[in-house]
Amino acid sequence: MNENLLKENRRSFLKGGLVLGGLALLKPERAISRPNEPIFEEFKILIGPYLQTNFGNSISILWITNKDSSSWVEYGESADLLDKKAYGKSDLGLKPASRLNCVKLEHLKPGITYYYKILSKEIKDFQPYKLTYGETISSGTESFLNTDASKDEVSFVMLNDLHDRPKSIPHLLDLDKGNTRDFIFFNGDVFDYQADEQQIINNMLQPCVDYFAKQTPFVYVRGNHETRGKFARDFASYFDHVGNTAFTLGPVRFVILDTGEDKEDSHPVYAGIVDFDRYREAQASWLENEINRKEFKNAAFRVVLMHIPPRYSGDAHGAVHCTELFEPLMNRGKVDLVLSGHTHKYKVHQPDKKANQYPIIIGGGPKDGSRTLTKIKANKKQIQVSMVDDSGQEVGSYLCLRK
Structure with a gap:
């Protein structure tokens, strides 16, 4: 090959490269994306x-x-x-x-x-x-x-211990289809642990929005599993409230306690970065003030909602601590009913004069056959509780009469 031909081929190659480069500049949508290059995403x-x-x-x-x-x-x-x-x-x-x-x-x-x-x-x-x-x-x-807080009758349903099974939400709520409720209550352990935002959306928020949450509010207290995982410290930002609180609706004073973790604060899995003992102790002080409030004393009924029950959930540290802190106060305050989860075994525990002087109703879950929906209706004379399993069969009931 002679020298002139070599020069001509070189000019053709350079010209082609410039043309291709120009085309790439003219049509950026065909350009190959580079690492760390921002990708356009529609606002939604x-x-x-x-x-x-x-x-x-x-x-x-x-x-x-x-x-x-x-x-x-x-x-x-x-x-x-x-x-x-x-x-x-x-x-x-x-x-x-x-x-x-x-x-x-x-x-x-x-x-x-x-x-x-x-x-x-x-x-x-x-x-x-x-x-x-x-x-x-x-x-x-x-x-x-907007619910009238002075209404004569109040009703709601309780779900608990779903453990990252989003299909359980519509399945269980379908067992109450056709009924109008004032709110839906999630009594903890909706998740196994807190991993990231997408988990919260996929496994709770999306099924709630699809089924009821645009029109009917929910109330939520976290369980011990919501205290776990790297995203646990961001978890509360996705809700208006997930901790202890109290409110009056109709004839009922509702008291919600956040029972925290069931393991010791010193447990190796927490690496020294939790303090649930003092957290529960602070709630006990808050509860002592609550039972002396006129809104609590004057209510026809006083209902406590807490994930770890104040008894009947084993000898783990958190469960024992809840019994020590909360049971004497709830007895003194003459609580009428406690609704809980945590044990995964549905059960209606009768009042005990020497221990819990109030009934404790524990919902089941999370596996098929042990999941429950607890239905509660209250007026000035009585509270009716009916717990059904995931086939719709009643597996527990209780009637609280005004004392």
Whole structure:
């Protein structure tokens, strides 16, 4: 091959490379993505809305977006006129601007149906003196009934110990299909442990939103398994409330206790970074104040909801600690009923004058055949409890009469 031909081939090769390079620049969608190169993702709502409440003429509306956003709720008493607007709680004068959204609607009228939709405006760039927004997205219009806290009758259902079995949620709730409940109560161990956000969405939030949570609120207290895993410290951010609290609804004063872990704080799996003993002791002090409140004393019935029961759950440290701390206080406060889980063996334990002076009803789970749905209805004269297994057969019942 002569020298002129070599030069010509070299010019052709370089020219072709430039043309290919130009095409790559003109059509970037054909370019091969490089490691760590950002990939465009459409702004969207990952899950929600879902409702939580402690009643008192307020309700919290929660949802998750895939990117940081400025978010709010538009609501009103007519589906055609959402004339009110509410934002998440400001912290030190700063409105929320994140992916996890919780907007609490307050001063609602008792017994009124409200219509609402959630809205989020994408934050594309957040500089010290310039914030750049993207598009605004919204849900469809949903509705909920703001429960009248002074109503004569209250009803709810309890699920517990699902242990990362999301199909159990619709299956068990189907056993109560056709009934209107004031709330759904999750009594702990919905998960095996806390791994990441997607687990929370897939194994709880999605089935709840699909089945009821856009219209009916849920109340949730964590179990010992929700204290485990690397994501346990982020877990509470996805809910309005998962710890101890108290509220009055109809004739019932509800008291919710967070019983923490059943292992010793010194157990090697916790590597010295938990303090559940002092956490439970603080709740015992809180409970002592609660049983002296007029709202507690004057209620027709006093119902305690706690994952680890105050008795009948073995000799693990957490279970024994719950008995030592809470049982004397609940006896002194004349508690009428305790609803629990944890043991995976459904059982109705009768009152015992020398121990628990109140019935303790423990739901089952999580395997097929041992799962339960506990149905509770209360008026000023009585509380009716019916526990059914996952075939719909009643496996336990109790009737509390006003003393």
